[in-house]
Amino acid sequence: MTSTESALPPPSGAPYAPSSDALLSVRGLVKEFPQRGGLPGRPLPPVQAVSGIDFDVPAGKTHGLVGESGCGKSTVARTVLRLEKPTAGAAMFEGADLFGMDRTALRDARRNIQIVFQDPFASLNPRMTVQTIIEEPLVIHGVSSGDEREARVADLLRRVGLSPEHANRYPHQFSGGQRQRVGIARALALEPRLIIADEPVSALDVSIQAQVVNLLRDIQDESGVGYLFIAHDLAIVRNISDLVSVMYLGKIVETGTRDEIFDHASHPYTKALLSAVPEPNPVTERVRQRIVLEGDVPSPADPPSGCRFRTRCWKAQEQCIHEVPALIDRGAGHPVACHFPE
């Protein structure tokens, strides 16, 4: 945590000014994890999980953060919530500096920022009833009395498509999709302005994924909550997001509106990612030109110099080794971090 001033630093690549209606504005976010081990005097380099990223979540909108495993997208979620201590950068929530807050202020802010986790099996306490799980935020923040809480929980259960009779059951009595609904009900209990959803549907079956995605969209239409929606599944991100940022090895490589990213992708990595998503249609699948990336994602403890994607990029040239490409609009109409965008 470096910056305690409330003024937001300019975005690192200066692609766009923080919009005044942004619910959440993140600038220059860096998170490094020190590594244990190494020799005396020669410690191991830190793991650079997130290396300077900027993004906004406008009120009532969804910003999808998409990338493959290890790209740092979940670290972004955890750092914004201050479940991890940021190494550098700033995060403004409704104009208040999240990283500069003391404990009391942070607790108040967290009333308005809730999280939904990936694994509905691990994120619910098996010894608590659904009633206790959902009302816990209400108790902690002291927002309502006992009777009110019961009514409120019944209300929340109905809102996420469960029935009030479910309140006295335990998590193991529910299916995966129902558990995720319980997790969403808990996140909604305090009527937050922002929900950070970290892979909320990736543990669920296809038919249930669609239910939960629809539920999240309905809740947003009704309540105007903003989502930071973190996922690896591009098709789901396309379905739910207004804005999309693509992450690779700790950096955002391309950002824009949903249609800009999905219809006019210009970063080679975005293009490769999009070309790899299979569609359930054998006729189009067989003729599709697929960009198959060579090799693996490099280690975030020792990322490549210059452009981090260059080791797997078919367009890489000398410049990519020496010069970090800034995330700026290069004529595509939206910011792209590539020296040779398409």
Add this chain to the structure above:
Amino acid sequence: MTDTTVAFEPSIRNGETLLEVDDLTVVFDTEDGVVQAVSDMTWSLAAGETLAILGESGSGKSVSVQTLMGLIPKPPGRVVKGSIRYRGEELVDASAAKLRQIRGSEIAMIFQDPLSALNPVYRVGWQIAEMFRIHRGASRSDANRRAVELMERVGIPNAAARARQYPHEFSGGMRQRAMIAMALALDPKVLIADEPTTALDVTVQAQIMELLQEIQRDTGMGLVLITHDLGVVASVADRVVVMYAGRTVETGPADPFYAAPAHPYAQGLMNSVPRLLGERFRLESIPGSPPSAINMPNGCAFHPRCPHAVDRCHQERPAFVELTDRPGGAACHRTGEF
């Protein structure tokens, strides 16, 4: 309704029929009662053919192959009826020795999670070479050489160096390649892949599917792909089997199936998949959740979630019938009406 006749479809390719699963019913005896894991399941696989078994968790999509590979613990598992034949030879009551001879050398299998299938304390090359040492009596150096060759063939770069590394030093995609190398070691005629790409990133998924197809083209083996992902197998499957609540609800050649699935469950599944192309619709989800295997609904197991269910669906289990307008079959009272 006890009619269990199942349309037996001839394989598309004219290769030799390798595997025949016929009317297979497997149950588990549990404290809460007898659970029907899979009921009356029938499918076959020919050489050079790719069969995709599609279904969500708990649908029983893996049970038939687990049974034939001897991976079902007995008890509590029990084969109640039906047969599984490999090149005409019955596997259901086969001796342990017979099964051991067929598994690995004739039928190989790869799994979703390659990390748990590899031994963490042995070098990857050693584990692959073990196949040659144990099954083929190869010498150490010969086995090691063949292991490195195999690793090269499945696209592991610097194979000689990677052979000396441990599983944790491999990425997920490379581990799956190592598993595939191990599965191919004895030139099996059938490869069964149970959710082979589910744990992998999307760019790596594409690589692995491409590799499996390439190997199949080279060797002419039969490939069974078990998955929940309709997209991943769309371009590779010749035929599909769709499972719901332990039963086959639809089978048929892949292309017409994907163009217009006949069973309401398969239709719902297809509409649930978010797309990258075309208009961004609100997803049409299937309401409710799959039934518990202990408490199956009467009649058609899908009727509580089915938009087309009529009275008959509540009482009478639909027989599996061949479709009239195209090859394939479905278990639905109202087949062809929508």
